[in-house]
Amino acid sequence: MLYTKNLSTSRRDEMKDITREVEQVVRESGAQNGTVLIYCPHTTAGIAINENADPDVKHDVLLRLNEVYPWEHPEYRHAEGNTASHLKSITTGPSQTVIIHEGRLLLGRWQGIYFCEFDGPRQREYFLKLMEG
Numbered sequence: 085m086l087y088t089k090n091l092s093t094s095r096r097d098e099m100k101d102i103t104r105e106v107e108q109v110v111r112e113s114g115a116q117n118g119t120v121l122i123y124c125p126h127t128t129a130g131i132a133i134n135e136n137a138d139p140d141v142k143h144d145v146l147l148r149l150n151e152v153y154p155w156e157h158p159e160y161r162h163a164e165g166n167t168a169s170h171l172k173s174i175t176t177g178p179s180q181t182v183i184i185h186e187g188r189l190l191l192g193r194w195q196g197i198y199f200c201e202f203d204g205p206r207q208r209e210y211f212l213k214l215m216e217g
Contacts, residue, residue: 085113085213085214086211086212086213086214087109087211087212087213087214088209088210088211089102089105089109089209089210089211089212090207090208090209091199091207091208091209091210092205092206092207092208093199093201093204093205093206093208094204094205095201095204095205096155096169096201096202096203096204096205097146097149097150097172097201097202097204098146098200098201098204099132099142099145099146099198099199099200099201100198100199100200100201101136101196101197101198102122102197102198102199102210103136103189103191103196103197106120106122106182106189106197106212107188107189109212109214110184110187110188110189110214111187113214114187115184115187115214115216116184116186116187116216117184117185117186117216117217118183118184118214118215118216118217119181119182119183119184119214119215120181120182120184120189120212120213120214120215121179121180121181121211121212121213121215122179122180122181122182122197122210122211122212123178123179123210123211123212123213124178124179124199124208124210125178125209125210125211126173126208127170127173128166128169128170128172128173128201128202128203129169129173129199129200129201129202129203129208130172130173130175130176130177130178130200130202131176131177131178131179131180131197131198131199131200131210132176132177132180132197132198132200133180133182133191133195133196133197133198134195134196134198135194135195135196136194136195136196136198137194142198149172149175149202150168152171152175153167153168153171153172153175154168155168156168166202166203168202169202169203170202172200172202173200173202176200180197182197184214184216
């Protein structure tokens with residue numbers, strides 16, 4: 085089954101924890117075993133799995149991404165001026181796949197799923213594809 089989820093972002097760079105939303109879809113679907121694909125259809129955003137216990141991790145990840153991909157660079161040519169957000173999106177990637185086992189996401193103790201905004205604030209969507217088996 086395919087599910088569409090919507091969210092709002094409030095900053096240029098932001099990592100929104102969407103773990104609960106994904107868990108809710110899995111729970112409501114009744115899926116017991118399989119996988120869920122979390123996919124972002126935007127070229128200036130991505131999906132990541134990382135620690136969700138300490139909020140400083142999000143801060144540190146975004147800090148380093150901004151150091152590696154500064155918003156302005158004298159050799160950027162992209163007319164919209166958001167080359168850095170495209171590069172960050174390529175780095176995080178557009179999707180993650182998580183195993184569903186006995187009706188639950190098989191995430192590590194400290195792991196969470198993030199929608200990574202790199203060109204906000206915006207209205208965004210992402211897709212969840214459940215595959216049982």
